[in-house]
Amino acid sequence: MLPPLAHRTSQVRGSAIRDLLTLTARDDVISLAGGLPAPELMPHRRIRDAASRAFDAAGVLQYSETSGVRRLRAVIAERETRRTGSPVDVASVVVTHGSQQALSLLGTVLIDPGDVVIVDAPAYTGALQVFAAAGAEIRAVPVDANGTDIDALEALLGTGVRPRIVHTVSNFHNPRGVTLSAGRRQGLADLADRYGFWMIEDDPYGEIWFDAPPPEPIHSDRVVRLGSASKILAPTLRVGWMTAPYPVAAAVELFKQGADLCGSSLTQTVAADLLDDTEWLDEHLGGLRRAYRSRCRALTGALTSAFGSSVEFDDPTGGMFVWAAFTDGTDTSAMLSTATDHGVAYVPGAAFGSEPAFGHAARLCFATVDESVAVEAVDRLYRAHQADVSASR
C-alpha cells in the first residue's frame, strides 16, 4: 500500500472545462468550448524573429531573476503607467508564469485557511481552483450587464462578511462577457477602503476591446492588477504579470523562489521585445480587435437570427466570450451530448458556479471560429436544441 496523499488532494476538483475539452476534441466538432486565443492571429513570424534575436543576448540560457527579466519588468511598468495614469514603479512588478501563477501565488501570500474570498457569479474557474486550494471560504456576488453587482457586494458586507480578497475579471469578463463600469470600479475601491480587503483585478482581456477601450483600471492602493501576454501575443511565452503594493510584490517574489526559482529568460526577452515595440504592437492589436469583433458579431448575429428571444445575452464589447442564457428552460449540461452529436461544443454554465440560473446558460468562445464557422456552429446548436426539445417532450 502506498503512503497517503495530503488531505487537500481530496478537496480540490480538476477543471471541468479541461475534462470537457478532452471529450469534445473531435475533428468533426466545432468547439466554442475552449478559452484559447486564435492561433492564426498570433504573431508567429514576429515571435520567431524575436526569439532568434534573443539568443544573441548575454545570459539568455541562464537562470534569471525571480521577479523577472529586468527589461520586461521595465516595459510592463511603463505600460501600466500609461494604462492607469499614475506612475507604476518597477519594484511593484512581478513577472509570473502566466497570470494563473500570479493568482496562485496570491492565494499563498494573501489567504490563511478559512479566510473569506468573494468571487463573481459566474466566476473564472481558474480562480475558484486557486482559492479552494488555499483553503478559502468562497462567497459569490452576481455579475450583471455592468459587471460585479456592487450593491449586492455591499449588502453581503453589511451582513458581517469580512473578505480578505474580492476577485473580479474587470474587462470582458470570463465567462460573462461584460465589463465593470467606471462607477462600479469607484464603488468597489470605496468598499475596499471601508472594509479593508484586497482587490484582485484580473485583466487578461482588457486590450482586446472592439470599439473603445474599457474604463481605467480600479484606482486604489489595495488593488493587485494581473495582466498576461497569452491573449495578445501567445500562451507559449508563459508570461503573465502582476502589479501590486510593495509588500505583496515582495511576498510573491519570496514564494516564487520556492515555487519555481524563476521564469525563462528566453521567452521573457521575446515578450519584452514585442511589448516594447509599441508601433508594431498597436498595429497587431488593431488587427486582433477587428478580427475578434467580426467573429463575435457573426456569432451573436447568428444566435439572434436562430433563437430570437429564447436566448439572451449582453453584446460583448471586447474579449473572447458570449454568455448565452436560454430563456426556455433548456438545461445546457443535459443538452451537451446532443450538441456534440450535432457537431458543436460549449461550456455549460454550471461549470462556473452553483447559481441555478447558470444551468440554463452556456459560455461560447468566438475567438477561434471565423465568421462562416461561427454561423455553422450556431446552426448546429440550433438543430441540437430542436432535437433536445423534441426528446424532452
Added chain:
Amino acid sequence: MLPPLAHRTSQVRGSAIRDLLTLTARDDVISLAGGLPAPELMPHRRIRDAASRAFDAAGVLQYSETSGVRRLRAVIAERETRRTGSPVDVASVVVTHGSQQALSLLGTVLIDPGDVVIVDAPAYTGALQVFAAAGAEIRAVPVDANGTDIDALEALLGTGVRPRIVHTVSNFHNPRGVTLSAGRRQGLADLADRYGFWMIEDDPYGEIWFDAPPPEPIHSDRVVRLGSASKILAPTLRVGWMTAPYPVAAAVELFKQGADLCGSSLTQTVAADLLDDTEWLDEHLGGLRRAYRSRCRALTGALTSAFGSSVEFDDPTGGMFVWAAFTDGTDTSAMLSTATDHGVAYVPGAAFGSEPAFGHAARLCFATVDESVAVEAVDRLYRAHQADVSASR
C-alpha cells in the same frame, strides 16, 4: 493601512544564497557561490536551431497539456526506463517548470501541515524552503562520504518519528558533493517499506559524472524521482520532470492546473528535440563531464596545495560542488566579507542547516570557473584566510 498578508509570509525566509549572490555579484569577485551551470558549455547553437525548428510545429504558440508536451513526456519515459532498468509509463511522467516546481507541487500534494519531513544535513536550500512553506516539521539526518547516513535515519525512525517524506539529493549532492551508495539506496527503500513514507530522489546532477555513472536510482514503488534539463542543457528552458506512482502524478497534474495551467510548448519542444537526439546528447554530455571534472580537479588540487590538512573535503565524483570543511575552527560566515574583499565568494555552510559543524564549512561551486580561475580563486581564499587568522589573533 493595507490589509494583512497571510501568516505564512512571516514564517518563510528567502534563500540566503540568493541574497548572497546579490552581494557578491561584483566584477572583481570570483564567485564560487552560485549554483549555476557554465553558460559557455551550454549548447547554444543546438538550442537555437531546435527553437527555430520548433516554430514549424503545429500548436507551438498555443496552450499545451498540463502534464507536458506529449513527445517530451515520451522521451523522458524512455530515458527513465533506460536509467532505472524497469519500464516507466508515460502516465507517470509530469513535466514541470524546472524541478523546483516539482518539489513545490509535491509539497502541496504530499504534506499536511505538521507532517514530518526528513531532509539531509546539510540540505538543498530550495527543498527546505518548500517544506517550510508547506508547514512541515523538518528533521534532518547527517550526510557523510557515502550520502545520507541510513543508520542515523533508522535510529531516528526508531525513536518514533514518522515522516511523510524523506528527501535526498542522491547523486553529487548539493551542497555536500557526495553520492548515496548502492547499499544505502537499498537500505533507504527498505526503511520506506517498513515505515511507510514517500522518498523524493532529487537528481538534477546524476548525468554529470566524471569517471563512471552513479549507482542505479532507488528501486521502490514509494519513490518520486526528479530530473532536470537545467544542468545538462540550459535553465532557460525551465524544463524539469518527475516520475511518480500514478496517484501522485495525477494529484500533481491537478494542482499544476491551478498553479500555472501548463508549461511552454516552445521550450518543451526544444527539450524533447535535444533529449531525444541521443547521439548528439552523449557527445555533449561527454564534453560537459570532461570540463567539469577538469575544473573540479583544478579546484580541489589547489585547495590541497594551499590549505593542506586545515581544509578537508570528499573528492567529488561528479556534479558541481565541493564541500570544504575547515579543521582549524574558521568561521566561514564571519570570513565571508574578508573573502569578498580579497575577491572571492562562497556560500557559508550555515546556509544549509543549523548543525554547528556547518559553520566551519563552505560550499564551493566549480562549474563556472575554468582551471586557471579556480587556482586564482583558491589563492584569494588562502590570502583571505590568512588575513582572517591574523585579525582574530
